[in-house]
Amino acid sequence: MPSKPAPIKKPPKKEPAPKKEPAPEPAPEAVPVEAAPVEAAPVEAAPVEAAPVEAAPAEGGEAAPATEGASVAAPAVGEAAPPAEEPKPPTPPPEAADAPAEEAGDAAAAPADVADADAAAAAAEGPAPDAPADAPAETDAAAAVPAAEDAAVPAAEAEQPSDAAAAPAEEAAAAAPADEAAVPEEPKAPSPPPPPPKEPTSVPLELAVEDVSDTSVTITWRPPETIGNSGLDGYTVEICKEGTEDWKAANEDLTISCRYVIKNQTTGDRLKIRVVAMNPAGRSPPASHPEPVLVKEVGERPHIRLPRFLRQRYVANVGDKVNLTIPFSGKPKPLVTWTKDGQPLDTKKVNVRSTERDSILFIRTAEREDSGHYEMSVKVESFEDKATLILQIVELPGPPASVKVLDTWGFNVALEWTAPKDKGNTEITGYTIQKADKKTGDWFTVLEHYHRMNATISDLIMGNTYSFRVFSENKCGISEDATMAKETASILKTAIDYKPPEFKSHDFNEAPKFTTPPSDRATTVGYSTRLLASVRGYPKPKIEWIRNQMVIGEDPKYRQMFTEGICSLEIRKPGNWDGGVYTCRAKNPLGEAIATCKLEVKQPPVPESEK
CATH class of the missing domain: 2.60.40.10 (Immunoglobulins)
Structure with a gap:
């Protein structure tokens, strides 16, 4: 039994709908008709270009069903005719998404040319309620297809108030062609592209043998030229004895390094070696060594590599520690011997320790007796190499002999x-x-x-x-x-006879001479004054002061001084009669000199009150 389509939003109406009559009782359910799959019989729909035929409304406002095997859904009572262009169907809700798909599948499964099946289904469901039985069909089967398209959309989109109203919609959906009744589904998001396939790496490059000993083989290689999108997990080294194909992995775990030592091998075996790069996509093509490798100690002539600082004389102080390391090479392990000045070493004083690669000469406390020429010999079978070093142990010297x-x-x-x-x-x-x-x-x-x-x-x-x-x-x-x-x-002192130089003494004798004669002065009665002059002469001249041609002498009113060539005459509180001409005379055995000046004694001013 086909399920009812989910309610879909109603498109806008052009005219207001009249009041609906009460819905009649629902019609009996129709028996579904099993149709062939869509793939087996595609539906040939009538051409869309045919003009749609409008069904005449029956009495009571309901459309008459179509005859001649084409069921046309009529719009509800009082509803306006649908618009010419079809509105875009909205997305159905999730719970009702399966019902239209099933109905569409049933409708599509029915072949378009089987008219009797459609008529039988319409007869089983019965006539639509309130529809007159004598409503004639106005169009033929070809013209009914466009009418079914116009009628199916409003019937599916209209809200059905009751079961009676839903029955005509179900009949119209079942009777419509498969291409027109199916509701288009929402487009799904495009699925992501599948990941690219994983690819193994290319073959490792330049596989070579680095070293061979009596129990091991050391190999090296370079990373592959193409790693790919899967990366590189590591390498597997595989070996196989010559003459067999029993390949075994030499390393339990993958190695990241491009160098590997294959250990624990039997001397004399010939090994075939190959390297495989591993990643999530699997193994790469193997890189194989072109020839089997013989596990055997490779002979090498001995050679001593004497350090540069030992190629000349090595000097150490007495009491110092001497520790000399001398590297050498040779295969198999060379035989090392030491001698001092052509004689074997004294093991009590000098210790020697040799390895496969070097030899160490050790002296714990050096003494002067340890000085000499030391010779080192390295021998492999019939080949031999020697090196000589000079060791000199020195100390502080002694003092000079004399x-x-x-x-x-x-x-x-x-x-x-x-x-x-x-x-x-x-x-x-x-x-x-x-x-x-x-x-x-x-x-x-x-x-x-x-x-x-x-x-x-x-x-x-x-x-x-x-x-x-x-x-x-x-x-x-x-x-x-x-x-x-x-x-x-x-350092002795030498006698010195000192004779002072002879020189002529200077004659300082000079007749008196006034360098600065006394100057004229004026004073007031009762105010002391002083007359000054400077005189030069040798021997020291004698100074005399004369007032108005009279020698002053030892008069206590006057004070005479002569110091360092400066002669002075102080007149104490002069009166009216002390004015006049004063003369200074300097005299010595070589002559005399005279200098004259005037002194004016003024009266003090008389106050007006006394006048």
């Missing part, structure tokens, strides 16, 4: 000395000369790093006596002791 004072002159001393007897097992690099004053006894360095064995010491102080000593110097430093000269050097 020091002499050869000569002393002026402020200089000449010294001479001889080389030390013990040079410290190395050459002397210089000497240090010191001096000491007999008065203080303090030693001062005069020369250092001096290479000659004679020297001249200068800039000595007159009257002092000096002692001298000399130190030796080598690579280790300055000798602990010094050799002092037995003689001392005295």
Whole structure:
């Protein structure tokens, strides 16, 4: 039994709908007609270009059903005719999405040319309610198809108030052609493209044998040229004995490195080797070595690689630790021997430890006796290589053998000395000369790093006596002791006969002369004043003051002074009679000089009250 289509939103109406009559009782359900699948018999619909035929409304406002095998759904009572263009069907709700699809499938399954089946289905359902039985069909079967298209859309979109109203819609949906009754479904989102297929990598490149020993084979290779989108998980190294095809993996776990050592092999076996790159897509084509590899120690001539600092003399101090490592090469493992000055080593003083790649010469505490020529020999079968190193153990030198004072002159001393007897097992690099004053006894360095064995010491102080000593110097430093000269050097004072130079004394005798004569002055009665003058002469001249041609002498009213060529006359509280001409006379054995000035004594002003 076909299910009812889900309610769909009603399209807008052009005219207001009249009041509907009560719905009649529902018609009996029609027996569904099984139709062939759509794929077996496609429906041939009538051409859409045919003009739609409007069904005449029957009495009572309901449309008459179509005859001649074509069922046409009529619009509800009082509803307006549907518009000419079909509205876009809205998306049906999820719960009712399957019902239209089933009805559409049933309608599509029915072949269009089987008219008797459609008529039988319409007769089984019975006539529509309130429809007159004698409603004639106005169109033929070809014209009924467009009418069914126009009538099916409003019937499906209209809201059905009751079961009686839904029955005509179901009949119209069942009677309509399959292409027109099916409701289009919502388009689904496009499905994502399938992922690209995983591909293995290309073959690893440049597989080569790096080294071969009696129990192992070391191989190297380069990554594949094409890795692909699946990446690279690692490599598998596979081996197989020559003459068989029993390939086995040499590594339990995948290796990321492009170098691998195949261990625990039997000497004399010939191995076929290949490398496979692995990723999620599987194995790559194998990279095979072109020839089987013989597991055997490859012979190599011995060779000693003497370090650069040992190619010349190696110098160490007494008491130092000597640890020398000398690398070598050769296969199989070479035989290493050491000798000192052509004799076997003393194992109590010198220790030797040899490995497959180097040999170590070790001396815990070096002594001067350990110095010498050490020879190292490396031998493989009939091949041999030798290297010689010179070990020199040095210490501080001894002092010079003797020091002499050869000569002393002026402020200089000449010294001479001889080389030390013990040079410290190395050459002397210089000497240090010191001096000491007999008065203080303090030693001062005069020369250092001096290479000659004679020297001249200068800039000595007159009257002092000096002692001298000399130190030796080598690579280790300055000798602990010094050799002092037995003689001392005295710088004597020489006698000097001093004669002062003769010179003629200057004659300072001079007749008196006034350099500054006294000047005229004016004063007021009762106010003291002073007359000044400067005079020069040798011997010191005698000064006399004269007032109005009378020698003043020892008059207490006047005070006379003569100091450093300045002569002065002080007049104490002069009166009206103290004015006049004053004369200063300077006299000595060589002559005399006279200077004159005037003194005016004024009366003080009288107040107007006294006048």
